[in-house]
Amino acid sequence: MRGTWRCGSDRRHATYTSAGVSMGSPDLLLICVSSFAAVFLLLSALALVMRALIALFPQRTGLTDTAMLAAVAAAVSAAHPGAAITRIEETP
Secondary structure: OOEEEOOOOOOOOEEEEOOEEEOOHHHHHHHHHHHHHHHHHHHHHHHHHHHHHHHHOOOOOOOOOHHHHHHHHHHHHHHOOOOOOOOOOOOO
C-alpha cells in the first residue's frame, strides 16, 4: 500500500508503506544535526558547571580527614580485635 497523507495545514508529504512511514532525507538530516547540536550544547553546559564547581570547591591537600581515620580504625578493629593502629599512610 503506497500513498501520501497530509496533516492539517502542513504542506509536507510523507510516503507510507506496509513497513512504516519513510521520511524525506532532508528531514532526517535536519533531525540528526539538531540532535547532535542539542547533545553537544548540553554536554558543554555540564562541563562549564563542573569547572565552576571545581573552582569554587578546590581539593583539600595535606589535611587529615577524621571521618576517614575513624572508618579505618573501625574496619581494622572489626577484622583484627585488639589490634592497635600506629600510623596510617596514603600510598599513590
